[in-house]
Amino acid sequence: MTIMRVQRELRLPDDLRVARSHAAPHHGPRILFFSGGSALNGISRQLKQYTFNSMHLITPFDSGGSSQTLRLAFDMPAVGDLRSRLMALADETVLGQPDVYALFSHRLPKDASCKKLGAEVSRIISGKHPLVSAIAKPMRTLILTLLGDFAAQVPADFDYRNASIGNLILAGGYLGHGRELEPVLFLMSKMVDVRGTVRAIVDANLHLGVDLADGRRIVSQRLISGKESPPIDSPITRCFLSDGTQEILPADVPLPKRNRKLIEQSDAICYPPGSLYSSVIANLLPAGVGTAIAARHVPKAYLPSLGQDPEALGLDLADQVAAILAPLRADAGPDASPTDFMTHILCDTSVPKEECARVARLHEIPCLRLPLRQKNEPKYDPVKIARILVSLD
Structure with a gap:
């Protein structure tokens, strides 16, 4: 499928909008990302060439690396992913x-x-x-x-x-x-003149937990992601927030009003590449996220990760979409449809056509296959992705 076809599908303009954003990034589109980790950082660096108005809601539930040392010392949320995106x-x-x-x-x-x-x-x-x-x-x-x-x-x-x-x-x-x-x-945004808005999805010292298909329950992001511990060996069936000892209901972790306003002001919404549960879905768990997304009538695109994601063990593209939709539909209610939360999937041509067809059949969400990856690397081309994102309308 060609870029021109994508433009027609998404009602995208030609390169004029991209050129206009590049010439006046102060007036660029307000693209909202539900994100954590470093997978989006390369795209973020490129995106600021086109807009200073991107908005990033980041998970503070990381329990690995130096963030974990700070969490244990001060009983505070994780700040590593926030600092990384600010930079x-x-x-x-x-x-x-x-x-x-x-x-x-x-x-x-x-x-x-x-x-x-x-x-x-x-x-x-x-x-x-x-x-x-x-x-x-x-x-x-x-x-x-x-x-x-x-x-x-x-x-x-x-x-x-x-x-x-x-x-x-x-x-x-x-x-x-x-x-x-x-x-x-x-304050730090002002200190380094951040070209966008970076916030924690909630200001809470919580942990991410998952239930596995074999009946086990794991609590702690570092035990889920496969980066600091062996990767999980059974598919994830559900994720939730925890205080470290027991599950916390979404109603007890409401989306802050300031972040709901960001969603209400967005020109486009993106579920970007990153670890499926600990980087993306973790941000969708607080109460009010699904309702706010469903109420915003703008393009809502999923950009699935390239390469191997240990957290997506046993899940094809349609299963990953279902995992993203699950907490959103639970929050917004039974009357919401999949396209209230996700209007398009932008994926590389390396994704099999059969997987895209299954997404369309199960979720009725169009899956657009494009040459988006860098040559010889399992990473997206940040220039291509930035140009497509600023064109969403």
Whole structure:
């Protein structure tokens, strides 16, 4: 199927809209993503060439890596995916920005001694580290204030191995702003001139859980994703939120009003590539998400992951669509149809035609097969994807 056919199917204009967005990204479309992880970061970096108005609702339920260390130390939501998306959307042209970006992106070594790591962190917090001293005032003063808030509450035995300095800064801002994420996310967005809006789907310290086809239940994102533990060996049948010990009902985790407004303002909605459950569906679980999406009459596209996703074990494309629709339909009610939540699927030509036909048969959602992947790599071409996304109307 050709790009022109897609344009007709989606009522897309020709390259004029893309050119107009590229010339005036301040007026670019408000594309909303339900996303987590790093799979969308390359596309996000390209997208900011066309719009400064993209909106990213990110899962704060990650329980792996340095985010988990912070969660255990401070009983806080995960901030790693939020920091990663902020950096992907940061304006890389602003004078002095590389210095701030370098600090926020800096990771401490995995294999250094506790003494050496502690000494480096002390230099950073005191402002004597080259990464900090390179930043001009007043930005440096603000960053040191946030790091000071972190240092005031960090446990003496905190594990700094592989710690992201940006995550430590976010944690300091969270602790110094009444244990709320939104103020520090807004502040960091201004610090690096983020070309879009990045928010946690909810400001809650919760975990993702799944039920497997063999009857087992797993709680904790890092045990589900297959990145820090062996991949699951039975298909996922359902996912839910948990406080770590028991399931939390969606009604007890409502979508914040500020995020509902983002959905209401969107020009297009995208379920992007990423781990099916922990990166995408996790954002669809809070109460009110499905209702808000169904009420917004704009293009709603699913861009399924390329390559192997351990979380999608045993699931073909139609099954993945069903998994995305399940929490949305449960929230919006029995009268909602699949196309209230997803109007099109944009997939690479490597997806078999038979799978697309099954999607159309079971869900009545058109599946558009396009040459979207990078040559010789199981990744989307970010230029192609960005141009298609800004054309959705």
